[in-house]
Structure formats: structure tokens, C-alpha cells
Amino acid sequence: AQTVTQSQPEMSVQEAETVTLSCTYDTSESDYYLFWYKQPPSRQMILVIRQEAYKQQNATENRFSVNFQKAAKSFSLKISDSQLGDAAMYFCAYLLQGGSEKLVFGKGTKLTVNP
Amino acid sequence: NAGVTQTPKFQVLKTGQSMTLQCAQDMNHEYMSWYRQDPGMGLRLIHYSVGAGITDQGEVPNGYNVSRSTTEDFPLRLLSAAPSQTSVYFCASSPRGFRPRGQYFGAGTRLSVL
Numbered sequence: 191a192q193t194v195t196q197s198q199p200e201m202s203v204q205e206a207e208t209v210t211l212s213c214t215y216d217t218s219e220s221d222y223y224l225f226w227y228k229q230p231p232s233r234q235m236i237l238v239i240r241q242e243a244y245k246q247q248n249a250t251e252n253r254f255s256v257n258f259q260k261a262a263k264s265f266s267l268k269i270s271d272s273q274l275g276d277a278a279m280y281f282c283a284y285l286l287q288g289g290s291e292k293l294v295f296g297k298g299t300k301l302t303v304n305p
Numbered sequence: 306n307a308g309v310t311q312t313p314k315f316q317v318l319k320t321g322q323s324m325t326l327q328c329a330q331d332m333n334h335e336y337m338s339w340y341r342q343d344p345g346m347g348l349r350l351i352h353y354s355v356g357a358g359i360t361d362q363g364e365v366p367n368g369y370n371v372s373r374s375t376t377e378d379f380p381l382r383l384l385s386a387a388p389s390q391t392s393v394y395f396c397a398s399s400p401r402g403f404r405p406r407g408q409y410f411g412a413g414t415r416l417s418v419l
Contacts, residue, residue, distance in 0.1 A: 194347075223405050235348075235395060235410035242404065281347060291336040291355075291399050292363065293408060295347040 192217045194284050196296035203272045204304050210257075211267045211299050213282030220244075222286050224258070224265045225293070229279040238280070241265065269301075277303045307331050311396050311411035318386040318418045326381040326414050328396030335401040337379040338408065341365065341392040348395060354379055355401075386418045 193216045203209035215224070226238040241249045241258050248256050253273075257266045269276055282296040312327045330337065338353040340363075350363030352371040360371050368390060370382040379398075383390060393415050397408040 199345075225407055233393065233413045235397075237407040237409075240407050285405055291338065291405060291408060292350055292353060293338075293340075293348070293397075295340075295349070297345060297347040 192219075192284050192286065192294050194282050194294050194296040196280075196282055196299050198299045199297075200300045200302070202302040202304060203269070205272055205274060207272055208268060208270045209272055209301065211269075211280050211282075211301065213265045213267070213296055215263050215265065215282070215284050215294075217263070217284065217286070219286055222284060224256075225283040225285065226254070226256070226265075226267045227281045227283060227295075228276075229281065229298075230275075230277070235281075239267065272303050274303050274305060277301055309396055309398050309409050309411035311394075311414050313414060314412065315415050316417070318383075318416065320386060320388060320418060322386050323382070323384050324386065326383075326394055326396075326416070328379045328381065328411060329377050330379075330396075330398040330409070331377065332398060332400070332409065333376060334398035334409070335376070336399045336408075337373065338363070338397045339369070339371065339379070339381045340395045340397065342395060342413075343392050351381065351394075383416075388418045390416065391418045392416060 224241045228236045253270045279298045284294045309330045339351040340348040354360045354373040396411040399408040
């Protein structure tokens, strides 16, 4: 079974600085997808970024980028120019291609942004 | 744009009571799922559906039933609530596609079982 591990239960960053959240996963498959979701205090789950495993290029969405290391099974999220609104729980998730949209989530990292 | 709508937002039950959590989406998505979120556990899949009339179990299905009679609706039933079912429940949907784009989530239902 696939597993997703987020080793940092909590992280903090100063406003305007950069922070990296770690995620590792375990799978024997070669074609899959990885996601980062943000959950602010409102509880709403918001998709931040998506990576296709067959693509070597790291995904980027504005201030959010990933470092995808397929051989190492690592998928970290970098947030640049951190803003107060980035404070949230961040979840890493895995999805197997050709499956039934069964997301496997990590336990999350709580990010605090200090003014 | 309604997206994925969950009702109710909050619910308190007594042990042994039954209830149905409602989930509706207006995006014509084929896939729908129910997750529960517990402190320190992330989200875990309860049941999912790949289309009307088709459902299957996820990681933690015990104590929950689902059905999918229409594309739009995917209710989650608790037949006899237990304190262990105290959690936040999320419904999600996504379109069928060769390259998944990610799931859309509802706002969640916070359930307390006393």
C-alpha cells in the first residue's frame, strides 16, 4: 500500500521569507500524481500544486514550487515570499494513475507565518 | 459557482443515533469520495464512487454506508453512531480524465457523537 510521510508536524517562517515543507512517499508504481493541499483555519481544502510523476520538470504556481525527486520518492513544497495568508495546515497527497481517484494523504504540517 | 456542497456544517449526535451527511456537486463530476479528518491523522478515505450506481470501500469504511443514485449526490450514512465517529467529514469530487487534475472539496461537516 502507498504511504505518504510528512516528517515536520509544525514549521514557522518569517513574513517575506522562504520555507520548505517536506514530503516523502512509498510506492512501487511508476505513473502517479502528487499534490499539495492547503487547509486554512476555515477548514476548506484548497489545491495548491500538482505534479505528474512522468514529468521531470518541477511544477510551479506563483510563489509555490515543488522539488520532485522521483528516485528518492521526495516531494517538497517551497513557499517563497511568505505571506500571513499562507498560515495553514499543508497536506501532501498521492494518487495512482488509472486508479479511482483514491487520494492518500500525509498527516500534515502546520505552518505558522510570523509578522 | 456552488462546487461541492455539504450539509450540515455541524452536528451533534447521541451514541446509537443514525444520520445522513449530504454531499452534492454541480460540476457533473464522475468521481466522488468521503474522507474523515482526525487530529494528527490527515484525511482518510471512507468510501468512494466512480459513477452513479457504483461505490466501493476506502481505508476506513466500517460503520458507514453510501449509495450513489445520481451523478450529483453522494450521501454518507451513519447507521448507529459511535463516539469513535467524532470527526470532521469531507466530501470531494473530481472529473474522470486520463490525467487527474485534483479533487474539489466541500467545506466539511464537524460531527460530535456523545
